[in-house]
Amino acid sequence: MVSKSYSNLLELVSGEPPPFFGRMTGRIPRIMTVSGLISDVDDDPSESVCSDPSSSVQRDRIIIVANQLPIRAQRKSDTSKGWLFNWEETSLLLQLKDGLGDDEIEVIYVGCLKEEIHPNEQDEVSQILLESFRCVPTFLPPDLFSRYYHGFCKQQLWPLFHYMLPLSPDLGGRFNRSLWQAYVSVNKIFADRIMEVINPEDDFVWVHDYHLMVLPTFLRKRFNRVKLGFFLHSPFPSSEIYKTLPIREEILRALLNSDLIGFHTFDYARHFLSCCSRMLGLSYESKRGYIGLEYYGRTVGIKILPVGIHTGQLQHALSLRETEAKVAELIRQFTDQGRIMLLGVDDMDIFKGISLKLLAMEQLLQQNPEWLGKVVLVQIANPARGRGKDVKEVQAETYSTVKRINETFGKPGYEPVVLIIEPLKFYERIAYYVVAECCLVTAVRDGMNLIPYEYVISRQGNEKLDKVLGLEPSTPKKSILVVSEFIGCSPSLSGAIRVNPWNIDAVADAMNCALEMAEPEKQLRHEKHYKYVSTHDVGYWARSFLMDLERTCRDHVRRRCWGIGFGLGFRVVALDPSFKKLSMENIVSAYKRTTTRAILLDYDGALIPQGSIDKSPSPKCIDILTSLCRDENNKVFIVSARSREKLAEWFSPCEKLGIGAEHGYFLR
Numbered sequence: 001m002v003s004k005s006y007s008n009l010l011e012l013v014s015g016e017p018p019p020f021f022g023r024m025t026g027r028i029p030r031i032m033t034v035s036g037l038i039s040d041v042d043d044d045p046s047e048s049v050c051s052d053p054s055s056s057v058q059r060d061r062i063i064i065v066a067n068q069l070p071i072r073a074q075r076k077s078d079t080s081k082g083w084l085f086n087w088e089e090t091s092l093l094l095q096l097k098d099g100l101g102d103d104e105i106e107v108i109y110v111g112c113l114k115e116e117i118h119p120n121e122q123d124e125v126s127q128i129l130l131e132s133f134r135c136v137p138t139f140l141p142p143d144l145f146s147r148y149y150h151g152f153c154k155q156q157l158w159p160l161f162h163y164m165l166p167l168s169p170d171l172g173g174r175f176n177r178s179l180w181q182a183y184v185s186v187n188k189i190f191a192d193r194i195m196e197v198i199n200p201e202d203d204f205v206w207v208h209d210y211h212l213m214v215l216p217t218f219l220r221k222r223f224n225r226v227k228l229g230f231f232l233h234s235p236f237p238s239s240e241i242y243k244t245l246p247i248r249e250e251i252l253r254a255l256l257n258s259d260l261i262g263f264h265t266f267d268y269a270r271h272f273l274s275c276c277s278r279m280l281g282l283s284y285e286s287k288r289g290y291i292g293l294e295y296y297g298r299t300v301g302i303k304i305l306p307v308g309i310h311t312g313q314l315q316h317a318l319s320l321r322e323t324e325a326k327v328a329e330l331i332r333q334f335t336d337q338g339r340i341m342l343l344g345v346d347d348m349d350i351f352k353g354i355s356l357k358l359l360a361m362e363q364l365l366q367q368n369p370e371w372l373g374k375v376v377l378v379q380i381a382n383p384a385r386g387r388g389k390d391v392k393e394v395q396a397e398t399y400s401t402v403k404r405i406n407e408t409f410g411k412p413g414y415e416p417v418v419l420i421i422e423p424l425k426f427y428e429r430i431a432y433y434v435v436a437e438c439c440l441v442t443a444v445r446d447g448m449n450l451i452p453y454e455y456v457i458s459r460q461g462n463e464k465l466d467k468v469l470g471l472e473p474s475t476p477k478k479s480i481l482v483v484s485e486f487i488g489c490s491p492s493l494s495g496a497i498r499v500n501p502w503n504i505d506a507v508a509d510a511m512n513c514a515l516e517m518a519e520p521e522k523q524l525r526h527e528k529h530y531k532y533v534s535t536h537d538v539g540y541w542a543r544s545f546l547m548d549l550e551r552t553c554r555d556h557v558r559r560r561c562w563g564i565g566f567g568l569g570f571r572v573v574a575l576d577p578s579f580k581k582l583s584m585e586n587i588v589s590a591y592k593r594t595t596t597r598a599i600l601l602d603y604d605g606a607l608i609p610q611g612s613i614d615k616s617p618s619p620k621c622i623d624i625l626t627s628l629c630r631d632e633n634n635k636v637f638i639v640s641a642r643s644r645e646k647l648a649e650w651f652s653p654c655e656k657l658g659i660g661a662e663h664g665y666f667l668r
C-alpha cells in the first residue's frame with residue numbers, strides 16, 4: 001500500500017525500501033520504581049516503566065504530548081484518599097501506541113488529567129502514573145487551566161481555526177492577551193514536564209493539536225537538536241482567516257521549531273504554507289514528493305496524512321455479545337417496523353451542523369411524502385467539550401427543531417427524528433452503525449471526523465452479525481455516506497455523496513439519493529471505502545508520521561546549531577558541517593580574477609584579535625586598509641557595532657574607507 005505521505009512518494013521514485021522506525025539505540029529512562037498506593041493496573045511486568053533500571057534492553061522512545069492524557073481517574077470510593085486509574089480505551093493517543101505494534105518502541109505520555117488533583121496528592125499520583133502507565137501528568141492550577149483551555153483554546157483558537165471570526169463579543173471570544181499569556185504559560189509547563197523525562201539525544205517528541213502550538217519553542221530553546229514532530233488535528237484555516245490572529249507570527253514561528261508538522265489534508269497544509277509565505281516571507285520546496293520549508297538553515301518537513309481508526313478495537317466491539325444483542329434490539333425497533341435508519345453521530349457543538357441536518361430531514365419529508373412513516377433519522381449527540389453560550393444555543397435549537405419535525409410529521413408509533421443525548425457505551429454506538437442504512441456527517445467544519453470510518457468498518461460486520469441481520473455470509477456488504485465538503489475526512493472518502501451542509505436543498509436531495517440508491521451501487525461504494533479505511537488505520541498513520549520524523553531528524557547530530565532570538569521569536573540557526581573556512585588561496589585568486597570588488601570587514605575579531613586589550617587598529621592595519629582603498633576597483637567598508645565617533649577617530653587616516661557604525665545605523 002502506497003501512502004500519500006511525502007516520504008513514501010520519495011521511496012516510490014527512489015526504489016528504496018520503506019524506512020524502519022526503531023533503532024534500538026535509545027537509553028532507558030531515568031526513572032526509579034517506587035511502590036505506590038493507588039493503582040489498578042494489571043501486573044504484567046513488561047508494562048512497568050523500567051522496573052529494573054539496570055536492565056540492558058534498549059528501546060526507541062517516543063514522548064507523546066497532548067492536552068489530555070489517555071487516562072481515566074476515579075476517586076476511590078471506599079476510602080477518602082486515593083485514586084483509581086485506567087486507560088481511556090477510546091483515546092486516539094492510546095490507539096496510536098497500540099497501532100505502532102512494536103514492542104521495541106516505548107511510549108511515554110505527557111498531558112493533563114481530566115480530574116483536578118490536590119497539590120498534596122500530586123507527587124504520589126505522578127509516581128504511580130509514571131510507573132504503571134508511563135504517563136507524566138501536568139498539573140495546572142484550576143484558574144490557569146480554565147484560562148488556558150476554556151479561555152484561549154476553546155473560545156479563541158478553536159473557533160478561529162474553524163473559521164469563526166469574533167466579529168461581535170457573542171461570536172467566539174475577542175483576542176484577550178491575558179488568556180494568551182495563560183496559554184503560553186501552560187505550554188511552558190508542558191515543556192518543563194517533558195524536560196524531566198526526556199533523553200534529548202535519543203527520544204522523539206510528538207506533540208498533538210492546537211492546545212500546544214507554542215510548546216516546540218520552549219523545547220527547541222532548551223535542546224537545539226531535539227527531534228520534534230507536531231500534528232494538528234484541527235483544520236488550519238485559510239490565511240485570510242488566520243491572519244486576523246494578533247499573535248499570528250508567534251504561533252507560526254513556534255510551530256516552525258518542530259522538525260515535522262503534520263496535517264490531515266492537503267488544504268490545511270497549503271493554508272499553513274501560504275501563511276508562512278505571506279506573514280514570514282518563507283518559501284517552501286516540493287521535491288519528489290517532499291515538502292520542506294527552509295527556516296534558518298533547518299528544513300521543516302510538512303506531512304499530509306489523515307489519521308485513521310483502530311480497526312482492531314472496532315472489530316472486537318463488533319464481536320461482543322452485547323453488540324449482537326443491541327443490534328437485535330435495534331432491528332426489532334426499526335427494521336421490523338419497516339423503518340429505514342439514517343444516522344448522525346456528533347458532538348453537540350456549534351460546528352457539527354446538527355441543526356442544518358435536521359432542517360434537511362424536515363425538507364426531505366416535506367418534499368418526499370413517500371418516506372413518511374418509513375425513514376427515521378437517529379441523531380446521537382455527545383456533550384460538547386466547550387461551555388460557552390453558543391453551546392447552549394445549539395442545544396436549544398436542536399431540541400426545538402426535533403420537536404417541530406416530530407409534531408409535524410410524526411404519528412402514533414412513528415417519530416421521524418430520534419435524538420439520543422444520554423451517553424452511549426461504545427458497543428451501543430457500534431450497533432447503531434451496523435443497522436443504519438446511511439450515515440450523515442454534515443459538520444460545517446471539522447479537522448477530520450472519524451465517524452464515517454467507524455461506520456464503514458461496522459457495516460462490514462462479521463459472520464455472527466450477519467446472522468443477526470439475516471444475511472447470507474456471501475451477501476456483499478453495503479453502506480452509504482453523506483459527508484460535508486468541509487471536513488477533513490471528505491477527500492479520503494471518494495465514494496461518499498459530498499454535500500455543502502449550508503445548502504439544505506442539496507442535503508435533502510443527498511438523503512433522498514441515498515435512500516433510492518440501487519443496491520449494487522451501495523455495495524461498490526462500500527467496498528471502495530472499506531478497502532481504504534481498513535488499510536489506513538491509526539497504526540498506519542502513526543508509523544508513517546514517525547518514519548518521516550525519523551528521516552527528517554536523521555542529520556541533526558551532524559548539524560552545528562546556534563539559538564537566536566528572544567521569547568517566542570526564538571529559533572535555531574543550523575549549519576551543515578560542510579561549511580568551510582575561507583582559505584587564503586581562494587581569497588587571493590578571487591581578488592585577482594575580479595575588477596569590481598566590495599570588501600566588507602568586521603572590526604573586533606576580524607581586524608584586531610578578539611581578546612586584545614588595546615582595541616585601536618595597529619599602524620599595519622591602517623596601512624593595509626589605506627592601500628586597499630587606493631585601488632579604484634575596490635569599495636572597502638568596516639561594518640561594526642562600535643560607535644561612529646570611535647570608528648571615525650580610529651580610521652581618520654583612511655580617507656576613502658567606508659564605515660558602517662553601530663551595525664550600519666550610521667554610514668560614512
Ligand SMILES: O=P(O)(O)OC[C@H]1O[C@H](O[C@H]2O[C@H](CO)[C@@H](O)[C@H](O)[C@H]2O)[C@H](O)[C@@H](O)[C@@H]1O
Binds near residue numbers: 067092233347386447
Ligand atoms: O475539544 P478539545 O479538547 O479542544 O479537542 C478538540 C477535539 O479533538 C479531537 O478531535 C480532533 O481530532 C480528531 C482526530 O484527529 C478529529 O477527527 C477531529 O476532527 C478533531 O477535531 C476530539 O476527538 C474531539 O472530541 C475534540 O473536540
